[in-house]
Amino acid sequence: MENAATAATAARTVPAVIVAIDGPSGTGKSSTSRAVAEQMGLSYLDTGAQYRAMTWWMVHNGVDVSDPAAVAAVVDKPEIVSGTDPSAPTITVDGVDVSGPIRTPEVTAKVSAVSAVPEVRARITGLQRALAAAAAQGIVVEGRDIGTTVLPDADLKVFLTASPEARAARRSGELKGADVHTTREALIKRDAADSTRKASPLAKAGDAVEVDTTELTLLQVIECVVTLVEEKRAAK
Numbered sequence: 001m002e003n004a005a006t007a008a009t010a011a012r013t014v015p016a017v018i019v020a021i022d023g024p025s026g027t028g029k030s031s032t033s034r035a036v037a038e039q040m041g042l043s044y045l046d047t048g049a050q051y052r053a054m055t056w057w058m059v060h061n062g063v064d065v066s067d068p069a070a071v072a073a074v075v076d077k078p079e080i081v082s083g084t085d086p087s088a089p090t091i092t093v094d095g096v097d098v099s100g101p102i103r104t105p106e107v108t109a110k111v112s113a114v115s116a117v118p119e120v121r122a123r124i125t126g127l128q129r130a131l132a133a134a135a136a137q138g139i140v141v142e143g144r145d146i147g148t149t150v151l152p153d154a155d156l157k158v159f160l161t162a163s164p165e166a167r168a169a170r171r172s173g174e175l176k177g178a179d180v181h182t183t184r185e186a187l188i189k190r191d192a193a194d195s196t197r198k199a200s201p202l203a204k205a206g207d208a209v210e211v212d213t214t215e216l217t218l219l220q221v222i223e224c225v226v227t228l229v230e231e232k233r234a235a236k
């Protein structure tokens with residue numbers, strides 16, 4: 001009983017904090033956000049996984065993803081559920097675990113087209129805001145438009161960057177020796193599509209802290225963001 005009371009008091013004294021982490025592909029958003037959330041007892045949401053899950057469903061159901069009207073017509077059909085425990089994040093579509101299938105080259109090649117459709121963004125933004133509002137201790141949400149559109153009142157906004165060469169080297173290492181040049185071109189193409197779409201493009205919020213990770217190790221980036229979150233928490 002005493003322990004429960006102590007825990008309840010501790011939970012009350014640590015203010016919930018909302019952290020938005022945005023940036024182009026391969027800058028370290030997922031790795032950093034997940035680690036920061038784990039270290040600080042926060043929830044974690046990978047919004048790219050939600051757009052990938054929507055894309056996976058479209059492909060799986062034979063929807064022509066190059067036709068925005070066809071995509072918009074079925075946007076409410078899939079039930080997309082994200083688990084926000086940073087030690088074991090999950091993503092399901094209609095009850096099916098899609099954490100593997102959403103990372104295929106086919107989904108990666110099609111996700112920018114699907115995520116550019118305004119009806120897709122409206123639906124997924126609603127899911128994201130509901131999850132952030134439900135996170136009792138706070139949450140780290142990572143993506144492309146979190147600081148600008150999804151959570152414009154976030155306590156802390158971070159925009160991660162890195163040179164295309166560093167990002168391609170990281171990704172090709174992850175993809176077990178995939179050609180760095182091809183990986184670099186694919187990253188640049190996806191970033192261009194994500195940055196130039198009309199609906200909620202990839203952009204740095206005016207009040208975001210920019211961190212160039214090119215010359216930093218992942219541990220250094222995590223440490224940097226943890227310090228920024230601690231400062232925000234202390235000021236609350």
Ligand SMILES: Nc1ncnc2c1ncn2[C@@H]1O[C@H](COP(=O)(O)OP(=O)(O)OP(=O)(O)O)[C@@H](O)[C@H]1O
Pocket residue numbers: 023024025026027028029030031032048170171174213216217218219221
């Ligand atoms: N500072 C860093 N130094 C070296 N490797 C890193 C660094 N940050 C991340 N990585 C590695 O780079 C790869 C891509 O990182 P991560 O998936 O976190 O990027 P991301 O920004 O979330 O990418 P995407 O938007 O494409 O999902 C991972 O293998 C990760 O371990």
Ligand SMILES: Nc1ccn([C@H]2C[C@H](O)[C@@H](COP(=O)(O)O)O2)c(=O)n1
Pocket residue numbers: 025047048049051052111112115116142143144145146190194
């Ligand atoms: N907030 C977000 C998050 C992601 N997307 C789109 C654009 C990306 O190319 C794609 C996949 O994201 P990743 O898994 O690489 O982080 O999803 C977006 O439009 N908005």
